[in-house]
Amino acid sequence: MADNEKQVSWGGRFSHKPDDLMQVFGESISFDQRLAPYDLQGSLGHASMLAHVGLLDEREFNQIKQGIEELSEEILQADFPWKLELEDVHMNLEQALRTKTEAADKLHAGRSRNDQVATDMRLFFKDACHQIKTALEGSMRSALDLADRYALLPIPGYTHLQRAQPVTVGHHLLAHLEALGRDYDRFSTVADHANVCPLGSGAIAGSTLPLDRGFAAKILGFVDENGDPRLTPNGMDAVADRDVFVEFASACAGCALHLSRLAEDFILWNSSEFGFVELPDSFTTGSSLMPQKKNPDSFELIRGKTGRLIGNLQNLLVTIKGLPLTYNRDLQEDKPPVFDSFDQLCLCLAVVAGVLRESSFHEDVCRQAASDPLLLATDLADYLVEKGVPFRKAHHVVGELVSLAESQKCVLTELTDEQAKASCPQIESDWREVFDLERAFLKREKPGMPGPNHIKGRIEYWRSLLA
Ligand code: ARG
Secondary structure (H helix, E strand, C coil), rough: HHHHHHHHHHHHHHHCCCHHHHHHHCCCCCHHHHHHHHHHHHHHHHHHHHHCCCCCCHHHHHHHHHHHHHHHHHHHCCCCCHHHHCCCHHHHHHHHHHHHHHHHCCCCCCCCCCHHHHHHHHHHHHHHHHHHHHHHHHHHHHHHHHHHHCCCCCEEEEEEEEEEEEEEEEHHHHHHHHHHHHHHHHHHHHHHHHCEEECCCCCCCCCCCCHHHHHHHCCCCECCCCCEEEEECHHHHHCCCCCCHHHHHHHHHHHHHHHHHHHHHHHHHCCCCCEEEEHHHCCEECCCCCHHHHEEEHHHHHHHHHHHHHHHHHHHHHHHHHCCCCCCCHHHHHHHHHHHHHHHHHHHHHHHHHHHHCEEEHHHHHHHHHCCCCHHHHHHHHHHHCCCCHHHHHHHHHHHHHHHHHHCCHHHHHHHHHHHHHHHHCCCCCCHHHHCCHHHHCCCCCCCEEEEEHHHHHHHHHHHHHH
């Protein structure tokens, strides 16, 4: 028993130590040790509060503080002996602190591992959101630079993967930027939702001790814009709630989804069938068999990892789904998926930033692909609308002309004026001007459209946001 007591903090009522198998099965130290900085921060906040309300004297507080500082340093130097038999990060650090000062035995007053882990994870999420936002800025800057470099280069835009209407590389890449911008905002929201302090909830029902929850919350930075503490209002909810986990994993999956769609565009554009884009050697790989191959693995892996991130979200939802209030040990499994989503998303964002930075467009191929007059068939319908033809009729007329050109095996603009006029008397001899690509873009200067001035404006908008 004496041995067991040394090992785990809950040993008092047990006469046997856990089976070796149970220790291996129940440990979380292999994955929650990365919470150490947040756990130490949380402990320091809790100790400060205990001192503030008189449950630690100044000497005890200073010893705890110094012990925590030493532990931080040891962990930073990777010089900390994590022990599997101590189960998790909380008990490892508490035991390590005990070897430094007896005062450590007073630290857990008014606290449970339930509110402790909830606090650690909220500190983690605030930090993780901040890091992801920084990584997102890197990807967005690379996308923006590329959009700027090829702002007015025409390419076909696609629906159903069929050439639809001409757009510009600027318009297309800015579309991805808009999506990433929404991700950025989502991570701000997740960080805001994480910014509420559960410490003081104890196991579920708080404590009889004269805790000052607001004091601890303020020290830990769980404050609103006026500096007032933000506290969880219900102890049972505080230790059972995993909403921020789900929101974070969902924001990660959503962001990966956007990266995956961007990746797919580049994979297509990079194929010989499109030939629009040249990817850098540094982010592509060769084939072990076929010497000519240069494969877009970086983008394919982003697509693949997106499946993994969606799986992580699913994993969490299913883990939480049937749990009665409040804490259940199942919840220990809540951490691997969010850590994995965080790590993998940071990698994906860095890779996207790297590939885009070094990619270039084959301008001739792009221009050639966008020059098919059929892409401006809708503009010819608009031309007729401006001459008073109802749109449905105009649509039909242009459809007939397309079909006529097809049957004559000629390009739409090679039809004669007579043929064009025969299908609709409102067509005048200037009808071919519609197919001037530059004119087509200039007529699209409203918000949301690929007009050159509008695109330049959006580039400046993003430039100033990302400065
Ligand atoms: N390692 C545990 C987890 O991550 C810490 C909380 C343990 N709480 C408890 N009541 N056993 O969930």
